[in-house]
Amino acid sequence: MKRYRRLLGIASLALALTLTTVSCTPGPAILSQHSALPTTASGQDSGLPTTTPLETPTANQKIPVYWLGHSNESVFLYREFSPVPTTDDPIVASLRIMMADKPQDPDFFSVWNEPSQLGASISAKNVITIDISSDAFAQKVDAGIAERSIAQLVYTATASASMSGLIDPSANIGVSILVDGHTGYNAFGHVLLDKPLTRNTGFVAPVWITEPSNGTVTKALPLNVSGSGMSPTGKLVWILEAMEDGKVSHVAMSGTVEISQGPNELGSFNFVLVPPLGNYQVSVFIxxxxxxxxxxxxDTKVLSISAP
Structure with missing residues (x-):
């Protein structure tokens, strides 16, 4: 029960201070957010996932990008896949999208600015070094968003390196961030970049739909819904709601789905639906x-099912 309460507390934690400035690409929720997020979260203390495996190499011509996203009153990390836009190094390509483009899901956002200089290298000791210009940190944000944004960079860099086969996904990977070629920069005025960083598991979304992506239009049924999550019961609730004129109209279907790893463990989920043609929002939650x-x-995704 104590672990359950910690999990619920992190996912619905009341916030306290004020976001002084928002990103040029935030989702609508952050524009009216007048409170600050808690800083460093520990998976072991929070009841959230304590391990976040690296993505595995793939031949898919897409690259991973992590974004920040609202869930209840907190902000977590979520991943999307984007087409490879350039011949850049895959790590640099992913980071450029993270800092300069908009996410597919309007619930996601980023507070990074597009940098004038960006480079990446990997040492023999599995340390990824990112060298970035200071103009990437131009936004004014609170300490909670600052820490999550640095975690966003770490997750994106390590995911891209692993999926492209540049590092061993079973290795312990660190990310060293240089700013204008130097260590020790105070990122966003809150995070000192004086040592290699690893994935902070306390910021990973407790429920995360990976398929379908937001805005999917499909003619194929059944509809496959999959993702990852963690709950004290080992089950999640799902709801498929019909949409009219861009707004939720009514519940079309609902049910529960089991998490592969069981209670209190981060694991995958999958279920299939055969709804009538139309526009829908699918939600999965604890x-x-x-x-x-x-x-x-x-976590929610909007989708459309059209005639073949």
Whole structure:
């Protein structure tokens, strides 16, 4: 029960201070957010995932990019895949998208600015070095968003390096961030970049839909919904809601799905649906028995099913 309460507390934590400035590409939620996020989260202390495996190499011609996204009153890390836009090094290509482009899902955002200089290298000791110009840190944000943004860079760099086969996904990977060629920069005025960083598992989304992606239009049924999550019961709740004029109209289907690893462990989930043609929003979340109707850790995707 104590672990359950910690999990629910992280996913719905009340916030306290003020975001002084927002990104040029934030989702709508952050524009009205007048409170600050808690800083460094520990997976072991929070009840959230304590391990986040690296992505595995793939022949898919897409690159991974992590974004920040709102869930309840907190912000977590979520991943999307983007087409390879240039002949850049894959790490640099992923980071350029993260800093200069917009996510596919409007619930996601980033506070990075496009840098004038960006480079990446990998040492024989599995340390990725990112050298970035200081103009990437022009946004003014609170300490919570600053820490999550640095974690966003670490996750994106390590995911891209691993998926492209540049590093061994079973190795312990560090990321060293240089700014204008020097170590020790105070990123966003809150995070001292004086040593190699690893993935901070406390910032990973507690529920995360990886398929379908937001905005998917499909003619193929059944509809496959998959992702990863963690709950105290080992189950998640899903709801498929019909949409009219861009707004949720009514619940079309609902149910539960089991997490592959069982209770209190980060694992995958998968279920299939055969709804009528139309526009939908699919939501997956943790159910809190003490608060009926509250969707804890919710992730949503909007999609359309059209005639073949």
């Amino acid at each position: 159910e809190d028995p003490s608060r009926p109707g509250v969707r804890v850790g919710v």
